[in-house]
Amino acid sequence: MMSVTEIDVLIEWQDSQPAALPSHPTRREGLSHREAASAPRGAGSTGPDAAGGGQTVTLSGLGKAFGERQVLHGIDLDIAPGEFVAIIGRSGCGKSTLLRLLAGLEAPSAGALEAGEAQDTRFMFQDARLLPWARVLDNVAIGLEGDDARERARQALAQVGLADRAGEWPARLSGGQRQRVALARALVHAPRLLLLDEPLGALDALTRIDMQQLIESLWTRHRFTALLVTHDVAEAVALADRVLLIEDGRLALDLRVELPRPRRRDATFAALEQRLLDRVLSTPGREPEPHHPAVPASVAAPMLRWAI
């Protein structure tokens, strides 16, 4: 899956790097702001639920090809423990493949990847993927061991507000509730790295905002490292410390989002969202239009969240 010797070298090498500075210079374009301000959250601190804290993720020269088709080219990336990173991009750009590589669901064809132990990584799929023949509680308890497995599952279910549906069949739940069960199923393992592959894509707008708040509050509490693939720029801006744009299998943009939490969808938020959207929609290869350094107050709330 990954070359062990390379990983060892990477860890040593990465330890010698200053925490806040990007270790690998990524392609900078237009809006790439990588101020070294604000050390990544979670680094060095351990919360009560930390369970080892967030996972450091390091990719170097990561590439993936399916047969002739090259999906990812030479991705270099460092993610600090406890960081919330959103990955956006047009469909087919390779963002889901990147996540599947990190989860170990695919093996890289080139480069190296360090994302910790498999049992510390949990994946939330686009569809909830609940076992239809297992009650909600048993779905949450899947893969758990020990006498207290069901009790822990019950607590996780309570955290997503579904304690009263423990005995239900998944077929009886709504789409949003199913994704909440899937979230509880992931969190009950106290993951150090949570990978989310457009888990909210199929939900209606209000349910989606509910879920975003739930994910943010659970992330704040458990301090895991989170990687969210989304096609919704607003969702990326609402949740992430850092937004990455992948274009044609390459890392095209690495933007730090400095908005305070909890984030309100105000003019600053909207302006950032608009700029990101413009960048995503600009034809690859063409220079993006120059932006004002200060955020213009007159930017209209974006209407085009689903264009990607």
Add this chain to the structure above:
Amino acid sequence: MGGVAIKTASGRGAGAVKGLVPWLVPLTVLALWQLSAQAGWLSTRVLPAPSAVARAAWELALSGELWRHLAVSTGRAFLGFAIGGGLGLLLGLLTGSQRWAETALDTTLQMLRNIPPLALIPLVILWFGIDETAKLFLVSLGVFFPVYLNTFHGIRGVDRDLIEMARSYGLSGWSLYRQVILPGATASILVGLRFSLGLMWVLLIVAETISAQSGIGYMTMNAREFLQTDVVLVGILIYALLGKLADIAAHALERAWLRWHPGYQQ
């Protein structure tokens, strides 16, 4: 679907009507039959009255003969079913989960499947004579293929995404099999079970009418020798009843094991 319309039309009373509807045709036929037998339109040699059949059944039951034959037949049916169905399940699980097993066995089994079990009767008699083994062999062979095929396709049909999810949540080996693959294949396996329960009685009837010293088939053939048409009819009705019971049992299993399935929830 018509039942829904009736139910909305007049509420509770309609429920009883709805329950009676499936029985209307058989009851009418029975009444006509009884009538024509009493009126002498039907010869008792051809078709004795239902009351005569009922009396014959009663006498057979009282003498204990009926129970003896019934026990023998049921024993044969279930032993054959256990052997054939069990082998079908095991081989289906094996070829469904292991590529090498599919490569090695599936072509052979698909070829054998196309031979009607009844076509083997002459060969079976040559091999096993006319004793119990021949009957068990026929029943086992017949029920093997529906169970095998449906198990194989059930395992192959399990949602790949669920397996991927379960693996990424740390399940493997037996726990993956028990929690994901087997439950995912259950619906299909039960379809195979229902098919083979139907086939089980058909094959047993044929096997018992060829050669037997006991069993419902023997009782029927024996009655034919003595021109006891009423006893022949009792035998036929008992087969119908056994077939229905097997179907009810399969249905109960579906309701128990597929409770989670929206298609099986009341």
